[in-house]
Amino acid sequence: MTTTHTSLETGVSSAGVGIFADALDAQAVPVTRVDWRPPMAGTEADLATVVTDPLRAEANRRAVEAVLAVQAMVVDVAPAHEVLGLQKGEFLHAGPPLSWENASGPMRGALMGAAALEGLVEDPEDAEALFASGEGVSLAPCHSRRAVGPMAGVVSPSMWMWVLEDPEDGRRTYCSLNEGLGKVLRYGAYAPEVLERLRWMSRTLGPLLAEAVRATGPIDATAILGQMLQMGDEAHNRNRAGTLMLLRDLAPALVTSDADPSDVAEALxxxxxNDHFFLNVAMPACKLQLDAARGIEGSTMVVAMARNGTEFGIQVAGTDDEWFTGPAQIADGLFLGDFGPEDANPDIGDSAITETAGIGGFSMATAPAIVRFVGGSVPDALATTRRMGEITLAENNRWAIPVLEFMGAPTGIDVTKVCRTSILPQINTGMAGRLAGVGQVGAGLVTPPGEIFPKALAALATRTRSRADRSG
Known part of the structure; x- marks a missing residue:
């Protein structure tokens, strides 16, 4: 479709099939390309209902205001059994609710390793029968306990957790400590060295960090995230600057503690x-912000995107804790060593909470170096951030993107805008091997399954009509 407008100069705006614009370019005719797409199929009636909801505009204003007002502070590090109330046999996982029968290879591997870590079995391989029977074990999403977990996201009672708090209202969120890359539990690996590393983290690293955080005082994670974006991180697959800033804040308390110097040296x-050490602080910081918008009736803002390796799910501010799910996709990206697409598991992890908050794949423009890790090009990264602005409600000026004239990170994914434009959120992510025990096989770019946004829109429309019926 093309339309011509006349002013002092004649130019052409082109939307739709690119061949028209290409032909005009070839003839040196000024042309503006407009990225227009029709609404998602079957969403017209629900869009009309939700867009005209008298609560929507004010609800979304409140949701944005609530999210942007949060200051996420690191206030403690403590065992999961203390801060989450996890009991023996209880396990948390990434993504929407999941049963053992539907669990993917890396999710099974992580659960098997965690069961051995907790002493429920001696050999991780023996945990398959334990989870299949369901006797004495239970599974629940991290989000159900105000927590998040990268990749498989498995949390068991003895694991130590970052504790973040908004000082304004005392709300808290949680995330486990980052193990590093490669063969690690969150990628589904459970070899003896994986379990020994986790035991060391619970025995030595967790208590050291707890003492350091308490001695240092609250650490402003929101401010660190803002600085990271100025320094080339996007806080999902690139956390180098954030990790170094966290280390800067904690190192004095660590080296002046009464702990064994060799333990301190090993922890440092x-x-x-581990360049990704700060990721597990960034994630609960983003969740703390987004949780501030939960329960705002009429709001169309997405407050969680999460994957369990089988399904991709979203939650929306105006629909409480309901999950809208579809099949998780396999990322398109770069692979490690001899691994290829056939070795990769579908998308997995709670780490898309970063994109939900406006960083990660939404702020790829601030971290052009990331394209060498996940594929694509620098122009792709710039275009992606601009495109994400088309499906969000606001910009977060605390998280400015220098290369785009310091525009704020695009924040507040709007279900109606996704359905109206057919533009899906862009996520950059690590890839786990599809078989239990393999570990990481690569990294790449992925989007949610398109059908989950019409599902969320339909639920919002149902609530809107119900309110209208009650008031009428």
Whole structure:
């Protein structure tokens, strides 16, 4: 479709099939390309209902205001059994609710390793029968306990958790400590060295961090995220600057503690050698912000995107804790060593909470180096951030993107805008091997399954009509 407008100069705006614009370019005719797409099929009636909802505009204004007002502070590090109330046999996982029967290879591997870590079995392989029987074990999403977990996201009672708090209202969120890359539990690996590393983290690293955080005082994670974006991180697959800033804040308390100097040295080396260490602070910081918008009737803002390796799910501010799910997709990206697409599991992890808050794949423009890790090009990264602005409600000026004239990170995914434009949120992510025990096989770019947004829109429309019926 093309339309011509006349002013002092004649130009052409082109939307739809690119061949028209290409032909005009070839003839040196000024042309503006408009990225227009029809609404998602079958959403017209629900869009009309939700867009005209008298509560929507004010509800979304309140939701944005609530999210942007949160200051996420690191206030503690503590075992999951203390801060989440997890009991023996209780396990949390990434993504929407999941049963063992539907669990993917990396999710099974992580659960099997966690069962051995907790002493429920001696050999992780023996945990398959335990979970299949369901006797003495239970599974629940991390989000159900105000927590988030990267990749498989498995949390068991003895694991230590970052504790973040909004000082304004005392709300808290949680995330486990980051193990590093490669063969790690969150990617479904459970070899002896994986379990020994986790035991060391519970025995040594967790208590050291707890003492350091308490001695240092609250650490402003929201401010660190803002600085990271100025320094080339996007806080999902690139966290180098964030990790170094966290290390800067904690190191004085660590080296002046009464702990064994060799333990302190080992902890500092581990954190300094793990560029993703800050990811597990960024994630609960984003969740703390987004949770502030939960329960606002009429709001169409997405407050969670999460994947369990089988399904991709979203939650929306105006529909309480209901999940809208579809099949998780396999990321398109780069693979490690001899691994290829056939080795990759579908998308997995709660780490898309970063994109939900406006960073990660939504702020790829601030971290052009990331394209060498997940594929694509620098122009792709810039275009992606601009495109995400088309499906969001606001910009977060605390998280400015220098290369785009310091525009704020696009924040507040709007279900109606996704359905109206057919533009899906862009996520950059690691890829786990599809078989239990393999670990990481690559990293890439992925989007949610398109059908989950019309499902959320339909639920919002039902609530809108119900309100109208009650008031009428």
């Amino acid at each position: 080396a581990f954190m300094g050698g």
